[in-house]
Amino acid sequence: MRVLCKCGSRAIISRSEAVTDDCANLLCSCTDPECGHTFVSPLGYKHSLAQSALDTAATVPVVNGSRVTCGCGERAVITKTNRLSNDCADLYYLCKNPACGHKFVMSLYYSHSLSPSSKTTNELAVALVKALTPNQRQNLQQQMSLF
Ligand SMILES: [Zn+2]
Ligand SMILES: [Zn+2]
Structure with missing residues (x-):
């Protein structure tokens, strides 16, 4: 997953704190040493694009650190990133389990600065x-x- 700092440089995810099962706060820091911006970006479940083919009610993905796991328990991978604005992006995920095929969208926002x-x-x-x-x-x- 790519997180960008407001200065345009890449940011790395240093830590993540679970808010709910399907939402986590990612603590990001800019890789540009001259910038040093650290900030919080919540990553949360938005909606499904294609329902899981598995007969399970647990199709809501689980955010575990910067990893996203499909409700079926399999890892999900990002297939597309749709940057809506400087501080908001939609991430398109696909479950790695071929029997599941769950496609869903997660939102990555910019929340607030920890250090400017x-x-x-x-x-x-x-x-x-x-x-x-x-x-x-x-x-x-x-x-x-x-x-
Ligand atoms: Zn920066
Ligand atoms: Zn799945």
């Missing part, structure tokens, strides 16, 4: 300084020199 991207912090700081009047800038410089 230093890129955005920098941009924010630069934007703030730019917005200051020359006097305020001088004040800021004097205050900064105290550190």
Whole structure:
């Protein structure tokens, strides 16, 4: 599964916390050392595309870490990723069990930051300084020199 940071770099899933059986919070961190953004992306079951051919009521997939298991107990693999926006994607899964054939959609969202991207912090700081009047800038410089 690919998770992207807001800066466009790949993010790795460092941990996952189960919310419910079919939903988990993925703790992701950006692979770009200059960014360092860590954030939470919930992965949750959306709906089925093709019902399981197995005669089982347990067709709702189970999220186990970054792995998704079909309700029949077999691993499911991603066949397609549909990026809806920068912070939301639909993941299309197919059960590996040929007798099952369950196809379903999981949603991966961006929820919130755990530690902000230093890129955005920098941009924010630069934007703030730019917005200051020359006097305020001088004040800021004097205050900064105290550190
Ligand atoms: Zn990043
Ligand atoms: Zn299955």
